[in-house]
Amino acid sequence: MLEARKAGKIHYIGFTGHKDPLIHLGMLMVTAKNNFHFEVQPIEALHYSMTLPTSVVITGIDSLQLLDQALELLARSNR
Numbered sequence: 001m002l003e004a005r006k007a008g009k010i011h012y013i014g015f016t017g018h019k020d021p022l023i024h025l026g027m028l029m030v031t032a033k034n035n036f037h038f039e040v041q042p043i044e045a046l047h048y049s050m051t052l053p054t055s056v057v058i059t060g061i062d063s064l065q066l067l068d069q070a071l072e073l074l075a076r077s078n079r
Contacts, residue, residue, distance in 0.1 A: 001013050012039070012040045012048070013038065013039075013040075014038060014040055014045065015027050043069060043073060046059055046069075046070065046073055047073055047077070050073070050074075050077055051077075
């Protein structure tokens with residue numbers, strides 16, 4: 001993946017784990033063990049998702065801070 005990014009074939013490296021939160025924990029543990037850092041922040045990932053040709057983008061919101069973040073992103077993308 002790093003070689004593909006260096007060659008310009010991909011832009012971001014990420015992961016998903018919709019089935020079980022332990023998938024995320026495992027991936028984060030492996031990346032920490034190998035001193036790998038993801039460059040995409042959650043707000044950037046959400047922005048990317050909202051630029052795709054989809055009908056619906058669902059974001060998890062478990063706090064008012066995350067709701068405000070999502071609303072700000074939406075307001076920026078509609079300008």
